[in-house]
Amino acid sequence: MISLKLVILVAFFYFGILFAVAFYADRQRRMGRSLIDNPTIYTLSLAVYCTSWTFYGSVGRAATSGLDFLTIYLGPTLMAFSWWFLLRKIVRISKEQNVTSIADFISSRYGRSSVLGAIVTIFAVLGIMPYIALQLKAVAYSFDLLVYPLATSNTMHVLPQLDLHFDSALVVALILALFAVLFGARHLDTSERHEGLVAAIALESIVKIVAFVAAGVFVTYGLFDGFTEIFQDFLTRFPEREYLLRLGTDSNTYAHWLSMSFISMMAVMFLPRQFHIMAIENCHEKHIRRAMWGFPAYLFVINLFVIPIALGGLLLSNGDTQNADFFVLTLPLQFGQGWLAILVFIGGFSASAGMVMVSSVALSTMILNHLVMPVILKIQSKAKDLSALLINLKRLGILVVILLGYVYYQLLGESAALVNIGMVSFVAAAQFAPAVIGGLYWRQATQRGAATGLILGFVVWFYTLLVPSFVDSGWLDPSIVEHGLLGVDLLKPTELFGLSGFDIWTHALFWTMFLNLGSYFAISLLTKPRADEQEQIRKFVDVYQPVVTVPERTRITRAPSVVEFVDLMAKFIGERASSSTTTSRHAAVIWKMSSTCSVQSTSAVPPAGSSSASFTMRRGWSPADGICNRSSMKS
């Protein structure tokens, strides 16, 4: 057991360092320098992919299910190999179109459809809830284990020294919300680029890999005599568990392996936080070159000791898997390595905090741009200081996103293993894949096809993955899983339309992708891209085609033209609505906003006939994080 005071002291010291780094990065940016304009920092920031799922959950998975934890990292490794073609195209488009989030990317591709932006935002928020719950659970449990290792489920969340009962998950949620606001939404003029946040994430990535490798070296070489001894001891003592080191077993079929790999490949590209760090916070396309091998190398190193820790934990706990998710923390504690345990706790906290901060900031930006802004424009806000209203809404969005994760944890997360909670979110993120990848390469893809595919994909995701979770936690009557919806056998959530014999992830992936992709293709072929989609198709599919441009490098201090404003408003309320807005009652609201903005032209003026222009909100109002980033990149 570690002294509570010591844990709090070390934690606050670490928070201080993180904040100092973030503050320094923001200050450098204000001075015209960039701390994160560096391929190594970019690569490290991508490692926000490794959350407490990696830090704690992988060991738990390796100890209970076996080698399938590797798919979560082998899939992204494969995907990273395609980045020079796929990610570079996404980054190029994101810069040229001033994209601010994955919702913005999808809606921009399909004619700046505000409906599509709203759909993606709602699904992204719902889909990421379990993932945030996972982080809260991991930090809360690791804290409990550190300060009160004898806690059982009845005595969790108790501080015996202070005789205080408290909900550590809620405290963690509030601390992480505060962090996210401080790093991602302190004020609007700096939130146009989150350089401080990215710098903090990069530092956290170093801390978590150092902590995990330190624990791995301690277990492998401190408690055992290297890898060989661990494997041999394990196979001698638990020969019946050899399946943990094999594939094609009952718990680890090849179909399961394939679907987990595919889900991870899609998740690493289309989880909102990954998209944000990869595309929106990218400074230079050339940084992708190092990330292509640097990111997989990071994944390799952080996974090197997962199996030794898992098997070592099993050997030292007589095969008990109850606490397998937290072997990495309990083993140093059990063998009196207090400082190592604190380092592991800080590493685990870093893994969780990075994910929660970037996710909540990315989702909050999406909520603000695609759900709140259209409403504000419709109701003609009378607020005198619109910028204050918007930044506060963004902060509120961050808090709401994190608290939704907390609610999920309270309702559903207590009983499930870490990896199982996270996989629900991974399958949700995979639903964005057809609309994004299809939109990059397929001219015929239409807004109606994308919307139908997304809606069907998410409905089936909810039915095949969330409904069984509700049943597991006692929320729903088990009869829906046993006998199907309304007693119809074909509607069993885990054996939909009679598809049986697969694990829950393969089953859900098959049906979500079948319906998502199927309807995306079918509706796209049956409909034609509308006029407002045509121009965007060219800008996305043919982004590498040279366009004749006239350089314009001076900052425009005049008020923006109506055409320029229409283009900006199209991001929030759609192309057609924005066109009518300029002549409608909303004009007053827009021009009110214009008084708080200045406009910066892009270096590339679009060809005649195009209404594309990008804006930089210098003062007061910047709902679309990244707009400034993109514009300043070009100017």
Added chain:
Amino acid sequence: MKTDRKLPLKDAWVIWFMLGVVMLNYPFLHIFNKSTLLFGVPLTVLYFFIGWPTSIFVIYLFSKYLEHGTEEPLPKDQAERDDSGEAT
């Protein structure tokens, strides 16, 4: 000469990606899925932990190769910044 190098690079990349997909799935994995210990480590585990860094090394070589020329030009303004080393 630059154009001569472009196509093989893209093709080689796609082939390597496809090879990676094949090597990480059934039936290829089945070859190594045996209860044999090699150097005291189970063969399946050894396969992953040797194959994984090897493939990363190949990509490292690709990325070094890329530094000598990109396939599509960078946007003009970004290319200028890259040339001058100017920070954003």
